Amino acid sequence: MKTMIPSIVKLRRAGSHGRRLLRVAATSVAIALTGVARADGGPAHSLTVGEGFREPLGFHDPTPTFSWKLPNDAKRQTAYRLETIADGVKWDSGWIETDQSSLLPYSGPPFDSRQQVAWRVQYRDETGQARDWSAPAHFELGLLSAAEWNAKWIRPSTPSDPMQEPVAWLRRKFAVNGDVTQARLYVTARGLFELELNGSRVSSDHFANGWTSYNKRLDTLTYDVTSQLQSGENVLQAMLGKGWYAGKIGWSKTIGNYGHDPELLLQLEIKYADGTSTTLVSDDQWQATWDGPVISSSIYDGETYDARKPVSNWGPVHVSDDLGSARLTPKPFPPVRVTETLKTRGITEPEADRFVFDLGQNMVGWARVRIPVEIDQTATIRFAEMLNKDGTLYTANYRNAKSTDTYTAAVSGEIEWEPKFTFHGFRYVELSGLPAGVRPRPDWVTGVVLHSDLRRIGEFASSHAKLNQLQSNIVWGQRGNFLDIPTDCPQRDERMGWTGDAQVFCPTSMFNYDCHAFWKSWLASMRDDQMPDGRIPHVIPDAIGDGGSPGWMDAATIVPWEVYVRTGDIEVLAENFAMMEKLVDWYRAQSRDGLITEIKAFGDWLQPYAPSNTGDTPGPLLATAFYAHNAELVANCARVLGQDDKHQRYAAEAAAVKQAFAEHYFDEQGNLQNAPETQTAYLLAVTFDLIPAQMKQPCIANLVRLVGKADGHLRTGFLGTPYIVTTLDRWHHPQLACDLLLQDSYPSWIYSINQGATTMWERWNSYSRDDGFGDAQMNSFNHYAYGAIGQWMYERMAGLAPDPAQPGYKHFFVRPLIDERLDFARAKLETPYGTAISGWTTSGGQTVVEVVVPPNTTATLVLPDGRPRETIAPGAHRFELR
Numbered sequence: 003m004k005t006m007i008p009s010i011v012k013l014r015r016a017g018s019h020g021r022r023l024l025r026v027a028a029t030s031v032a033i034a035l036t037g038v039a040r041a042d043g044g045p046a047h048s049l050t051v052g053e054g055f056r057e058p059l060g061f062h063d064p065t066p067t068f069s070w071k072l073p074n075d076a077k078r079q080t081a082y083r084l085e086t087i088a089d090g091v092k093w094d095s096g097w098i099e100t101d102q103s104s105l106l107p108y109s110g111p112p113f114d115s116r117q118q119v120a121w122r123v124q125y126r127d128e129t130g131q132a133r134d135w136s137a138p139a140h141f142e143l144g145l146l147s148a149a150e151w152n153a154k155w156i157r158p159s160t161p162s163d164p165m166q167e168p169v170a171w172l173r174r175k176f177a178v179n180g181d182v183t184q185a186r187l188y189v190t191a192r193g194l195f196e197l198e199l200n201g202s203r204v205s206s207d208h209f210a211n212g213w214t215s216y217n218k219r220l221d222t223l224t225y226d227v228t229s230q231l232q233s234g235e236n237v238l239q240a241m242l243g244k245g246w247y248a249g250k251i252g253w254s255k256t257i258g259n260y261g262h263d264p265e266l267l268l269q270l271e272i273k274y275a276d277g278t279s280t281t282l283v284s285d286d287q288w289q290a291t292w293d294g295p296v297i298s299s300s301i302y303d304g305e306t307y308d309a310r311k312p313v314s315n316w317g318p319v320h321v322s323d324d325l326g327s328a329r330l331t332p333k334p335f336p337p338v339r340v341t342e343t344l345k346t347r348g349i350t351e352p353e354a355d356r357f358v359f360d361l362g363q364n365m366v367g368w369a370r371v372r373i374p375v376e377i378d379q380t381a382t383i384r385f386a387e388m389l390n391k392d393g394t395l396y397t398a399n400y401r402n403a404k405s406t407d408t409y410t411a412a413v414s415g416e417i418e419w420e421p422k423f424t425f426h427g428f429r430y431v432e433l434s435g436l437p438a439g440v441r442p443r444p445d446w447v448t449g450v451v452l453h454s455d456l457r458r459i460g461e462f463a464s465s466h467a468k469l470n471q472l473q474s475n476i477v478w479g480q481r482g483n484f485l486d487i488p489t490d491c492p493q494r495d496e497r498m499g500w501t502g503d504a505q506v507f508c509p510t511s512m513f514n515y516d517c518h519a520f521w522k523s524w525l526a527s528m529r530d531d532q533m534p535d536g537r538i539p540h541v542i543p544d545a546i547g548d549g550g551s552p553g554w555m556d557a558a559t560i561v562p563w564e565v566y567v568r569t570g571d572i573e574v575l576a577e578n579f580a581m582m583e584k585l586v587d588w589y590r591a592q593s594r595d596g597l598i599t600e601i602k603a604f605g606d607w608l609q610p611y612a613p614s615n616t617g618d619t620p621g622p623l624l625a626t627a628f629y630a631h632n633a634e635l636v637a638n639c640a641r642v643l644g645q646d647d648k649h650q651r652y653a654a655e656a657a658a659v660k661q662a663f664a665e666h667y668f669d670e671q672g673n674l675q676n677a678p679e680t681q682t683a684y685l686l687a688v689t690f691d692l693i694p695a696q697m698k699q700p701c702i703a704n705l706v707r708l709v710g711k712a713d714g715h716l717r718t719g720f721l722g723t724p725y726i727v728t729t730l731d732r733w734h735h736p737q738l739a740c741d742l743l744l745q746d747s748y749p750s751w752i753y754s755i756n757q758g759a760t761t762m763w764e765r766w767n768s769y770s771r772d773d774g775f776g777d778a779q780m781n782s783f784n785h786y787a788y789g790a791i792g793q794w795m796y797e798r799m800a801g802l803a804p805d806p807a808q809p810g811y812k813h814f815f816v817r818p819l820i821d822e823r824l825d826f827a828r829a830k831l832e833t834p835y836g837t838a839i840s841g842w843t844t845s846g847g848q849t850v851v852e853v854v855v856p857p858n859t860t861a862t863l864v865l866p867d868g869r870p871r872e873t874i875a876p877g878a879h880r881f882e883l884r
């Protein structure tokens with residue numbers, strides 16, 4: 003893109019903060035310096051548009067927000083001025099007095115489809131001095147509505163076998179005559195697409211266009227193909243997979259949730275040097291076929307490839323004049339891409355001629371194989387997260403997902419191959435069907451890691467090897483399950499956007515990766531799929547047509563609130579407010595005098611030692627607790643949105659439900675009544691503030707008693723586990739909170755690690771060295787829900803926590819929990835204002851706390867040595883504990 007505002011480059015030199023930090027412990031220097039060295043007297047930097055986009059192409063928002071960061075020598079912004087230029091039209095905000103430098107709304111004329119926008123910003127610092135203009139940043143809009151599309155939906159003219167998952171090829175030959183100055187390819191599919199232009203891939207995106215509620219919204223992608231076009235004949239070819247749109251998805255292996263055959267919508271707009279332009283669209287000029295080497299490509303079952311079958315039998319396409327009613331809008335978050343490749347760590351041969359490759363890490367993606375093959379022979383590639391005792395693959399937990407790729411060779415020799423429209427959850431890869439007598443080499447198998455390509459923003463590290471392994475497992479769990487939507491698990495015949503799992507993991511996810519845009523997009527699908535009566539489906543997008551479980555549906559209120567707290571984005575509350583209200587309406591309709599007495603619920607899912615998966619805490623208790631919690635969150639959102647009447651109304655509703663809850667479920671002494679005593683029931687009462695103040699201490703005492711009765715262990719499932727450590731800590735039992743986190747016998751976080759976990763498991767004992775595998779029906783080795791503990795590790799073990807009253811880390815808390823079992827713990831987070839660090843080190847009996855506060859923010863320091871709370875200013879700080 004052309005630069006439309008002259009850039010101003012300033013020399014940079016290390017600031018004073020950099021030098022100060024050099025004095026702290028050596029281990030912290032590496033982590034600290036990267037976030038600290040910046041220019042003095044410099045302009046704003048790190049300009050982003052919308053939800054953290056840097057120089058996006060195909061941007062989605064015609065009235066975006068703008069964000070920038072201040073250099074470290076600037077303590078505070080007192081005003082800013084922002085300038086945009088689009089199509090030669092300049093817009094100047096003028097000086098606006100505010101200390102906000104993140105997500106500033108744009109009040110100029112809305113941008114149009116295709117527009118290229120350059121923008122820059124300047125600010126006044128705390129002394130009132132105006133700093134120079136920043137270097138310019140750019141973005142280009144995609145096609146903002148269906149009205150921009152002249153293309154037609156196309157697919158092969160013959161339908162496919164509805165029980166199979168074949169792949170379609172579509173192609174168009176066209177001539178380019180003249181000097182191309184710009185070419186943009188706009189594309190979407192009902193299904194999954196991959197494009198080649200003149201034999202090379204158009205982008206590094208995978209699983210495009212992703213999974214939305216396809217009948218309501220289809221995300222479109224924009225690619226710059228200027229340099230891929232050639233003078234003379236060009237060939238554009240698309241492969242289409244049935245994917246989530248028309249493939250097998252859901253427990254009942256439903257085929258064709260949204261349609262039967264995949265379809266393509268594409269528009270290629272070419273500009274020439276002489277000022278002319280041409281547009282090529284998907285229409286009747288294309289050809290299509292089902293016949294080619296990919297016989298079948300299925301998300302659950304894997305891919306079947308026959309190299310003997312070249313793409314052939316091109317025929318006409320079926321053309322639809324109806325664009326459909328789904329919104330066509332640019333994809334509002336990063337697509338899935340390859341983010342890492344893993345090498346083989348070991349090879350075994352547990353059965354003759356079946357080689358098992360160990361990648362050393364449970365991961366999600368596929369295997370790229372480079373293997374010898376024999377003509378007409380089929381090499382089979384199978385996957386597993388774990389091995390049986392005899393070293394063979396354990397695949398029972400995949401349930402009905404076949405998760406197998408095959409390659410049939412056209413000639414003998416060595417091939418390199420990887421699939422297109424399937425993914426697997428695995429650590430082990432088994433190869434069979436290879437030429438007789440071959441000896442395996444490690445480079446035969448490479449693990450290709452795929453997930454939504456979000457920016458890594460957080461790190462947690464400590465002196466405790468198993469906590470570090472836990473953090474690694476949480477991050478791998480997030481990577482594997484953030485594949486376009488937040489999924490429960492990535493391997494069995496499920497892989498859906500389970501709302502309960504998502505709401506418990508959301509806060510932790512926001513520490514590890516910049517998931518702002520990711521969650522906003524998923525919430526848009528949730529709005530699309532909310533049921534007419536207000537319930538939220540169990541999974542989003544809704545692939546199973548059911549909903550209404552407390553603790554699951556509540557993703558509709560909890561996720562927007564958490565995203566708001568961690569980003570400061572008010573729009574996420576505004577966009578979702580009506581959905582939240584409808585959900586509370588539904589809860590209200592189920593209640594009588596504030597109590598819900600009947601409900602269909604997943605309960606405190608997978609609570610250890612419970613007689614069934616739904617746990618011991620009754621559904622009606624959970625429903626009433628979550629009803630109150632939802633009403634309270636909606637009241638909070640209304641307050642932030644300035645809707646005072648609604649704030650009061652929902653706050654009153656929350657208070658009434660709490661009172662009903664307390665009267666029904668608690669006696670005056672803070673003991674549970676009318677329900678079995680469970681850790682989760684006591685927890686929710688305090689965490690959701692459901693009982694009067696004077697009952698909380700006794701209630702916590704009961705919780706502590708139950709933990710003691712469980713010999714220092716959890717008796718919580720999906721709903722209680724995220725809160726137990728946090729709430730015990732908050733209610734004056736930090737030691738016990740730490741004990742639970744560091745507990746190493748079943749059930750506990752470290753227990754799974756002791757059994758060899760490299761990701762979060764669905765059950766603490768999905769596998770144990772003593773007892774082997776758990777019930778295969780519900781035995782995922784990559785389920786992020788229990789990774790929700792990550793939030794507490796960042797917020798308390800290291801001590802870096804957001805402040806809901808000044809969201810987006812404009813102000814935050816530094817409140818480390820110093821535990822003598824650790825020598826250090828440290829969190830580093832790229833906040834909207836810059837790098838924040840909180841960490842502590844104990845050595846020789848002396849504990850030192852180091853903090854970095856980004857420019858234009860403040861932090862409140864709360865240390866456990868009894869000193870008063872202190873507000874700390876931007877910069878690097880070091881405190882010695884008394």
Ligand code: BGC
Pocket residue numbers: 490491496500502503604607785
């Ligand atoms: C999923 C869970 C989900 C649950 C509902 C399971 O099959 O894998 O993680 O939340 O169903 O109880």
